[in-house]
Amino acid sequence: MRTKQLRSKNGAVLELAKKLTLLFLLLTGLVVTGLPRGAAQKSRGAARPTRIPPKSVVLTFDDAVKSHVTIVAPLLKQLGFRATFFITHAWMNDQTDFLSWEEVARIHRLGFEIGNHSWTHGNFSKPESAAKLGEELQMVEKELAKVGVPKPVSFAWCGNAFGPDAIEQLRRNGYKIARRGMQPEIPYGQMQVGPSLNVQKHHPLLIPTTGDAYPDWTFEHFKKVLASTSLNEVIVLQFHGVPDVKHPWVNTPPEAFRVYMQYLKDNGYQTFAMRDLLAYYDEQKLPDDPLLKTQWSNPAPGKK
Numbered sequence: 001m002r003t004k005q006l007r008s009k010n011g012a013v014l015e016l017a018k019k020l021t022l023l024f025l026l027l028t029g030l031v032v033t034g035l036p037r038g039a040a041q042k043s044r045g046a047a048r049p050t051r052i053p054p055k056s057v058v059l060t061f062d063d064a065v066k067s068h069v070t071i072v073a074p075l076l077k078q079l080g081f082r083a084t085f086f087i088t089h090a091w092m093n094d095q096t097d098f099l100s101w102e103e104v105a106r107i108h109r110l111g112f113e114i115g116n117h118s119w120t121h122g123n124f125s126k127p128e129s130a131a132k133l134g135e136e137l138q139m140v141e142k143e144l145a146k147v148g149v150p151k152p153v154s155f156a157w158c159g160n161a162f163g164p165d166a167i168e169q170l171r172r173n174g175y176k177i178a179r180r181g182m183q184p185e186i187p188y189g190q191m192q193v194g195p196s197l198n199v200q201k202h203h204p205l206l207i208p209t210t211g212d213a214y215p216d217w218t219f220e221h222f223k224k225v226l227a228s229t230s231l232n233e234v235i236v237l238q239f240h241g242v243p244d245v246k247h248p249w250v251n252t253p254p255e256a257f258r259v260y261m262q263y264l265k266d267n268g269y270q271t272f273a274m275r276d277l278l279a280y281y282d283e284q285k286l287p288d289d290p291l292l293k294t295q296w297s298n299p300a301p302g303k304k
């Protein structure tokens, strides 16, 4: 009898303990799902991939050259590479050597990023010219929209010239990332290796060019550009036409280009479009790049 009473008493205690545990779980559950949700989201934001994969290369192609659709895009597609094509209307009236809007759309449909390179390809480094940039960006966006290409988030500085007022225009027009040249670090026109991208140091609207493809590039120089990177840095390559009939000072011969791209493929390089780099930036904590306050244009403007 006593044992039975004890058992039933134990049973009641057990029931109470179960209920208390359930209540505790419910309460903590509420706390867990209620409180840390914001924190979890915040930590997801903070947990963005800050580690740049080794052997990362950004491929960019400027000036809407015809060979972008006939040679470059098909080859990159075949290799499974990513890239950005920067479109300017400046030379598009010449339909023999430059792209049509429909051809730009074809490159987009192949999966490549289309970036804005302004309507006139002007020098936007000075405040008076920078004031025109917003309208020029929109003119390109309007033509892209007509052929089904979404509004770009990437821009390439024309003639590699940049300035604070134009940066403000890019911001106002929703541009998140922009590529400059190897300057001011490397003197214009010299076959040297430019800075590789460090997302802790370089602002996304002033992404430096590591390798600017000049016609006198050799395979040795190409490999030197690739070897220049440190851990957690990205190689940014700037090409024009492959070939570039009308602008021979930035020509890349197709046979040399095939060798460069095959080398990337054979040696395990990972290619990126410009917009892919945004994943490595924290928009709330962008680097305080001193070049944001700098007005820069090359001594030989209008050549690119």
Ligand SMILES: [Zn+2]
Binding pocket: 062, 063, 117, 121, 158, 159, 304
């Ligand atoms: Zn250009």
